[in-house]
Amino acid sequence: MRPVPIRCFVGFIAMGVLHVIDREGTKHTLEAIEGWRVMEVIRDWGLPMEGICGGAAECGTCHVFVSEEWLPKLFAARDDEEAQLDQLPEVHANSRLSCQILWTENLDGLEVTLAPLL
């Protein structure tokens, strides 16, 4: 069953889908909007994504693991994202802050897994 969106998507045109594996291992397929942060897509579809700092790369509550095949297709993390990731307890080579990934149609099919809660 698909989650119910919190934000009204009327007037927006979906630009592909984002696959999210939640902390129970369930895979969700979410429509995504160009220009939105991946963190916002996940949160606004009602999945457990905090994003406390609102996308400023200062809290780490939007931490996700990006599927290996998608890593080379993303822009490299900037210094501020790397610095925040260094503060998190469980970081892997495929860790990213989902607030730092802006959605474009080129990301259609991106798959991420929610990292454990802080």
Ligand code: FES
């Ligand atoms: S929302 Fe705070 S680091 Fe991403």
